[in-house]
Amino acid sequence: MGDLLVLWDVDYTLLSAGGLGNSLYEAVFKDLFGRDLTAIAPKAGRTDRAILLDTLALAGVAEPRAHVDDFMVLLGRRASAMDGSVQACVRALPGAAAAISALAAAGVRQSVLTGNIRPLAAAKLTAAEKRISVNAAQALGLGIAGVDLLRSKRGPLVLEVNASPGLEGIEAASGVNVSEKIIKHLEQSVGKAGR
Numbered sequence: 001m002g003d004l005l006v007l008w009d010v011d012y013t014l015l016s017a018g019g020l021g022n023s024l025y026e027a028v029f030k031d032l033f034g035r036d037l038t039a040i041a042p043k044a045g046r047t048d049r050a051i052l053l054d055t056l057a058l059a060g061v062a063e064p065r066a067h068v069d070d071f072m073v074l075l076g077r078r079a080s081a082m083d084g085s086v087q088a089c090v091r092a093l094p095g096a097a098a099a100i101s102a103l104a105a106a107g108v109r110q111s112v113l114t115g116n117i118r119p120l121a122a123a124k125l126t127a128a129e130k131r132i133s134v135n136a137a138q139a140l141g142l143g144i145a146g147v148d149l150l151r152s153k154r155g156p157l158v159l160e161v162n163a164s165p166g167l168e169g170i171e172a173a174s175g176v177n178v179s180e181k182i183i184k185h186l187e188q189s190v191g192k193a194g195r
Contacts, residue, residue, distance in 0.1 A: 004108045004109065005108070005109045006103055006108055006109070008100070009045075011043070012044070012093070013093070013096070014092065014093060014096045014100075014128075014155070015090055015091060015092050015093055015096065015128050016090070016091055016093055017089060017090050018089030018090065018091070019089065020089050020090065020120075021043070021048075021120065022040055024075055024078050024079060024120065025037060025040055025052070025055065025075070027078060028071055028074045028075050028078060029055075029059065029071075031074060032067065032070065032071060032074065033059075033061065037055070037059055038058075038059065039055070039058045039059070040055050040058075041054030041055045041057075041058055042054075048072065048075065048120070049068060049072065052068055052071055052072065052075075053065065053068055056068070056071070075119075075120065076119045076120070077119075079119035079120040080119040090128050090131060091128070091131060092128055092131075092132075092155075096155070097154065097155055100154045100155050101154045104154045128156070129149055129156045132147075132149065132156050132158065133147040133149060133158075136158045136161050137161060140161055140163070142161065142163055143189075144182055144185070144186075145161050145162060145163055145165065146161070146162035146165025147160075147161050147162075148160050148161075148162070
């Protein structure tokens, strides 16, 4: 099976984004046209560009092709600006990890292929990785932990969960003062508990 390549779609194959894409379409539509979006074209097996063109036509937008590029730019900006709250709506579908693992064990090459625009796909995958990390920490009863993930052919794998993680490497790589953020989180948690 080494000559076989499987290209996984993201939505409804590996994960469910809980309506995230629809919410973004609705918000951008309202920004551009000042009214609510009443229907979204079928999505299965289609690119965001094709879905969007049909959605604009369904909404009665005159010359939908003239608005696609602007819509795509705003959709990308909104997707890129999403914060950690997106992780609550993204979840791996049952059996997805097992299917990826079984194919990897058989030597099948795998990759992700999606019709999503890059920022939206990245937000969904990043949210799935965040969800896996949070679940790993919670499974060990840890409120704060360092979770080491490996992006593999089988999807994100938890390598280890550290109750007392070293932060120098991640702080240097990211430019974020993680220690300060942990201290602020603890101060807020203690403040809430003391009320």
